[in-house]
Amino acid sequence: MELHHLEAFSAVMSAGSMTGAGRLVGRSQPGVTRMIQELEQEIGYALFDRKGPRVTPTQRAFLLYEEVERSLIGLDAIRASARAIGLDAPAPLRVAATPALAAALVPRTIAALAQHEAPLDVQLRSASAEHIVQALLARTVEVGVATLPLDHATLDLHYIVEAPCVAVLHADHPLAGPGVLALQDIAAHPVVTVANRYRLRRRIDAAFADAGLQPVIALETNASLNAVMAAHARLGVALVDPATAFGTRIAGTVVRRIDAHIPFLFGVVTLPGKPLSSGASRLIEALGHVCVDLLPDAVRHAAAQHDALMTRRANPSRTHTKGVPA
Template sequence: MELHQLEAFSAVMSAGSITGAARLLRRSQPGVSRTIQDLEQEIGYALFHRNGPRVTPTDRAFLLYAEVERALVGLERIRASALAIGRDEAPPLRIAATPALAAALVPRALSRLEPGVAPRETNVLGASAEQVVQALLSRAVDVGIATLPLDHGALLLHYVIEAPCVAVVSRDDPLANAPVIELRNLAHRRIATVGNRYRLRRRIGQALESAGFASAIVFESNASLNAVMAAQANLAVAVVDPATAFGTPVDGVVTRRLDVEIPFFYGVVTSADKARSPAVDALIEAIDAVSHELLPGATRHHAARHDTLLSEPVQPRVRNGRRSTRHPAGAEA
């Protein structure tokens, strides 16, 4: 199996046709077709169903594609690192984060790094929390930012950030006039939210069940920004994490506090047995500082509280309580 075969396979998967792949690779169409046939002959099974100029990937092709992409990305990382070494520079900083955190926190944190510490090149991978963990375990990235749980023996959790979820409504929605939206006022409203049932979605579901109307969720997505867009379209009231609401603002909507505090937890993690660069250490602290500036009510917790935080029930918002305490950047509850 040769590199040009993997590149041809990846291009066909991306383009959806041999002709499109040839255009991407700047090779001849017959040449790409022969390369794919050679690859299929070598591995012993068909990768595509042929239908004229277009091809349809087989189930096996999709399984192989995930591996091939990892390999090709790895080769690109090696290339970038080799060039950095030749320039006597630090290698690129590689970050994996869930999409909301990648968009809201990472660019702002990177802008805080001092010139002598900031990397010349940065790669940011937006992925699910499970994929963030996998990227760290495979050493594909240097640092990960993801929602809890993040309890893995091979990872070092540096701290946990907690901030309350919010409601996002269309600007012309009657609820937009209230500074705080009471959960009971959503009883007869459509609700849009995130869909991962083992992370934030679980706590949102618990809050709605306590209010007696769990069936009100009519729009679920793996990306909270999609829920916000549903609110913009007057399709639903979005109950989402504050990183999305405050970090990627959308025209035509307003963000309001909820009377029930639904905690949004995320952490910053690195490989436990991998030495950290000055850029990684600086980014870890910058993420903390940006979190406190951007997210109202943000609290930093010691990593040792991971399990305790996840076991605490959703509670009504209180004044001067632990959950309304805002700790300075670097301080831990």
Template sequence: MELHHLEAFSAVMSAGSITGAGRLLARSQPAVTRQIQELEADLGYALFDRNGPRVTPTHRAFLLYDEVERSLVGLKAIEERARAIGADAADPVRIAATPSLAAAIVPHAIAAVPPLAQAPQFQLRSQSAEHVVSEVLMRTADIGLVTLPMAHAGLDVHWIAEAPCVVVLRNGDPLAAQPSVALRDLADRRIVTVANRHRLRHRIDAAFAAEKITANIFLETNASLNAVAAARAGVGVAIVDPASGLALALDGVVARPLDATIPFCFGVVTPAGKLRRPPVDALLAALATSTRELLDGVVLHDASAHDALLQPERHMASGARSTHDNPRSRDRRKHPASRGAAT
């Protein structure tokens, strides 16, 4: 298995045809065809079903694709780093984060890093929580922002943020006139929310179950930003994390607190035992500051709180607080803000 075989495979998967892959790679169509055939012969199974000039990936091709892409990206990073070493250039700071955190928290934090502490370049990739953990464990990311759970031995957890979820409503929705929204008010409404039941979704389901409400989950999505966009389009009301509902100002929607606290928890992690560079430490500090500034009612917990935060009966109103808690967050919990993402 040669590198040019993997490049050909990746290009065909992206382009959907041998001809298109040849254009992407600046190779002839016969050359790409031969490289795919050689790869299939080496693997011992077909990667594509042929139908004239077009090809259809097999099930095995899709399984292989993620691994190939990860390897090619890693090789590209090695090449870029090798050139940077030759030019005596500093490493970029590489960040992996779930989509809502990548959009809402990370850019604000990067902008807040003092000029003298800035890295020459930052690289930000938004991925699923599971892939964020993988990037940090493989040390292809310097910092990860990931929702709980994340009890992996290869991670250094710097802190865990906890903030209440919100409901996002289309402008003009009658519930938008209220300072807060009761779950019971949503009993007859179409609900849009996230789908990963091993993370935030199980807390949302538990909140409805505790109120003995059968929620009409009309649309599930793998990203809370999609849920906010669906609420703006009038598909339903979205129950999402506060990073998506509050920290991002989107026209056409307002965010309101819920009468039942549904905790959203995420942590900031780095590879365990890896010596951190000053720009990484500067960004870690900026991430904590930005999280406090952007998320109403947020509490920053020590890493040791991880398992306790996963307990289903735990509630933010229980009074458990961290030494990282700040007075402004306590004031917000006493007087929840009825804040619109845009008005």
């Protein structure tokens, strides 16, 4: 299987046509078509249904695409490392984080390091927690920052950060006044929240169930920022992680504490048995400090607390000790 075949395949998946793919890779349309045909002959099945100049990927093409992209990203990482070696420079630090953490926490950490030390050369990718684990195992990233659960025997969990979820509302919403919002009051309004049923959404649902409440879900989404923007559009009260709420503030919205402690839990993971670069060690330590500074009531736990934290229920009686910034 030739590299140029894989690059042509990736380009066609991105462009949606042989002609568009040719422009992406600097080849003619007949050249791209020929490379795709050669790849299909080698693997023994069709990757695209042809309809004139455009093509439709088959289900097998989508499955193969995930593997090809991981390989091409890994190749890009090797190229970057090779350039750094040739310049006697450190290789870029490759970090993968879930979208909320990639947007809100990692850039702040890089900026904090740059204020006191030499800036890091960082390549940051956002991905689901499951894909972050895959990227670490494939060695295409060195550091992963992802939501719990992260109970993988093949990874080193450095620490866990816990911070309570909050409500985000349009500034004109009836509940947007100062003070702590009661879960019961939130349930009387449309609710916007995340859809990851085995992670944060599971704890949000448990909090309502423990309080005997059945909220009306106006919108569920795979990204907390989408929920915040829905609150901004007056679709409802967004229940989201504090990293998104405080790290990516949206004008015209307000953030409010709620009277149930619904924990947002995430950790930092790396591959075991592989010495960390100095840049990775610096970023991991600095990230822990940035989290505690940015997120009200954030607590840093030892990695050994993973299972205990995952089995703990939301606590409606817990009070907050640190105020929410206005």
